[in-house]
Amino acid sequence: MNKLRRQLLAGPYLVWIIGFIILPLLMILYYAFFDENGSFTLEYLSHIASPINMHAMILSLELGVAATLICLLLAYPLAMILNNLKIKNQSLVVFIFMLPMWMNFLLRILAWKLLLNKNGVLNTVLMSIGLEPVMILNTPAAVVFGMVYEYLPFMILPIYNSMARIKKDYIEAAHDLGANEIIIFFKIIIPLTLSGIISGIVMVFVPALTSFAVSELLGGGKVLLIGNVIEESFMQGMQWNAGSSLSLVLMIFVMVSMTIMNIFDKDGEGTAVW
Amino acid sequence: MVKKTLSNVYMAIIFLFLYLPILVLIVLSFNDSKTRVEWGGFTFKWYIECFQSETIMTAFATTLQITVISAVISTIIGTLAAIGISAMKARSRAFYLGSTNIPLLNADIVTGISMMLLFVKFVELGFVTVLVAHITFSIPYVILNVLPKLKQANRSTYEAALDLGASPLYAFYKVTWPEIRSGVFSGFLMAVTMSLDDFSITYFTKGAGVNTLSTMLYTELRKGIKPELYALSTILFFTVLILLLLVNYLPNRKKSTALERV
Numbered sequence: 298m299n300k301l302r303r304q305l306l307a308g309p310y311l312v313w314i315i316g317f318i319i320l321p322l323l324m325i326l327y328y329a330f331f332d333e334n335g336s337f338t339l340e341y342l343s344h345i346a347s348p349i350n351m352h353a354m355i356l357s358l359e360l361g362v363a364a365t366l367i368c369l370l371l372a373y374p375l376a377m378i379l380n381n382l383k384i385k386n387q388s389l390v391v392f393i394f395m396l397p398m399w400m401n402f403l404l405r406i407l408a409w410k411l412l413l414n415k416n417g418v419l420n421t422v423l424m425s426i427g428l429e430p431v432m433i434l435n436t437p438a439a440v441v442f443g444m445v446y447e448y449l450p451f452m453i454l455p456i457y458n459s460m461a462r463i464k465k466d467y468i469e470a471a472h473d474l475g476a477n478e479i480i481i482f483f484k485i486i487i488p489l490t491l492s493g494i495i496s497g498i499v500m501v502f503v504p505a506l507t508s509f510a511v512s513e514l515l516g517g518g519k520v521l522l523i524g525n526v527i528e529e530s531f532m533q534g535m536q537w538n539a540g541s542s543l544s545l546v547l548m549i550f551v552m553v554s555m556t557i558m559n560i561f562d563k564d565g566e567g568t569a570v571w
Numbered sequence: 572m573v574k575k576t577l578s579n580v581y582m583a584i585i586f587l588f589l590y591l592p593i594l595v596l597i598v599l600s601f602n603d604s605k606t607r608v609e610w611g612g613f614t615f616k617w618y619i620e621c622f623q624s625e626t627i628m629t630a631f632a633t634t635l636q637i638t639v640i641s642a643v644i645s646t647i648i649g650t651l652a653a654i655g656i657s658a659m660k661a662r663s664r665a666f667y668l669g670s671t672n673i674p675l676l677n678a679d680i681v682t683g684i685s686m687m688l689l690f691v692k693f694v695e696l697g698f699v700t701v702l703v704a705h706i707t708f709s710i711p712y713v714i715l716n717v718l719p720k721l722k723q724a725n726r727s728t729y730e731a732a733l734d735l736g737a738s739p740l741y742a743f744y745k746v747t748w749p750e751i752r753s754g755v756f757s758g759f760l761m762a763v764t765m766s767l768d769d770f771s772i773t774y775f776t777k778g779a780g781v782n783t784l785s786t787m788l789y790t791e792l793r794k795g796i797k798p799e800l801y802a803l804s805t806i807l808f809f810t811v812l813i814l815l816l817l818v819n820y821l822p823n824r825k826k827s828t829a830l831e832r833v
Binding site: 397 | 578581582585586588589590591592593595596599648649651652654655656657658659663667670671673674676677678679680681682684685686687688689692703704706707710714733739764767768770771775784785788789792793796800801803804807808811812815819820
């Protein structure tokens with residue numbers, strides 16, 4: 298009886314789930330499969346294969362993978378270094394690396410844009426030491442750099458957290474049993490931080506794959522990702538059906554990447570970053 | 572020794588990568604020059620213009636309202652839901668947790684669009700639709716922060732309190748609440764952070780008249796870069812810094828909880 302009463306506390310949330318999580322998703326399905334007259338059609342779904350959409354999807358995947366890999370390569374050594382810091386204020390140092398995450402992400406884009414601008418800081422520095430200026434803004438490279446800058450803390454945090462949980466005893470035991478640093482790294486540290494790595498990959502890849510603001514602002518409208526195509530079909534073209542079917546595809550992309558990650562993440566803690 | 576130096580160099584590089592752009596913003600916010608890279612003397616004029624700009628101030632006020640209201644409501648709904656979920660059997664628990672994961676994992680742009688499609692059927696897009704959207708994506712963070720605390724909490728002590736004659740509410744307040752308090756608090760903070768930082772979902776659910784800081788910035792950045800925005804960035808950066816330091820390093824807090832919160 299008591300248990301049942303406690304379960305009822307989730308009631309408001311149940312209403313919320315149905316009203317604002319499930320119903321909206323059904324709306325996307327509806328718009329993707331039914332035309333204005335309310336009759337079923339696969340026409341909008343077939344638009345997905347158009348050259349513009351295909352190009353956008355492939356580019357999104359490429360840039361998303363690139364940004365995720367760069368983040369992983371940058372974050373993993375950093376997490377190890379942070380974890381091995383032998384100082385009293387370790388949490389403060391970690392805090393410093395997380396801080397940019399709390400700044401509004403558009404302000405971070407603004408900052409990044411300032412650096413990369415044609416007459417920006419980077420080129421001024423390059424020219425002052427006699428190098429050629431680079432025209433990186435409005436290219437896919439700028440978008441990838443922007444994504445790395447935006448999402449790097451999301452990679453650092455889960456990896457650091459999983460690393461901090463490794464008991465020092467394991468590593469000492471491995472040492473005692475004759476393992477060297479390399480074996481310890483591959484046999485203990487990597488496997489025990491796998492869930493952190495996977496969380497990090499999800500936290501970076503999904504927003505990178507689906508973003509439209511970064512590509513719009515750093516790509517100058519020239520780098521069309523799938524997010525940009527969707528945004529345009531809703532906010533400019535009023536092509537809600539086409540936009541919905543693309544959103545559906547994006548959702549499937551996200552779900553597939555989640556499933557792949559879940560297979561590797563046996564603890565089921567992959568997304569419980571916080 | 573070599574390893575230590577290498578580590579420090581590596582940390583310094585990442586540190587520069589993360590902070591150089593912010594430093595540039597801060598320096599430029601005091602720069603009395605139209606061009607971005609030349610130093611034209613020290614000035615506060617961008618700060619004055621920032622505070623006089625109606626666009627910025629209105630967006631700032633809207634953001635504060637949305638954030639506070641949505642964080643409070645989502646903390647209440649989320650905490651209640653977490654208590655309910657913790658008492659559930661496996662099957663209904665799976666349903667709730669699965670649904671909780673949807674806004675968490677789904678692409679922001681899809682979440683935003685799906686809610687917009689629903690909202691426009693029934694109401695005009697505006698402040699309320701943004702608020703509902705923010706509550707929706709904030710609740711999962713509260714639940715995920717509170718549930719682990721409930722799992723750690725010793726169920727027997729709560730039941731013991733009931734056996735000894737405490738009312739459920741009193742037992743909750745005296746036994747359960749102290750154990751989940753830190754989770755509720757960090758859930759609330761997460762909700763605040765997510766709401767402050769959200770752009771995509773707000774963008775699609777806001778309609779024409781309403782702007783939060785994020786959507787206002789997006790519009791402005793597409794037009795070009797105004798120096799007032801440097802001033803705004805600087806103010807926000809230090810506000811966030813001070814708030815986080817206060818939250819994490821208030822006296823009488825254990826070190827470990829500080830880390831959890833980061």
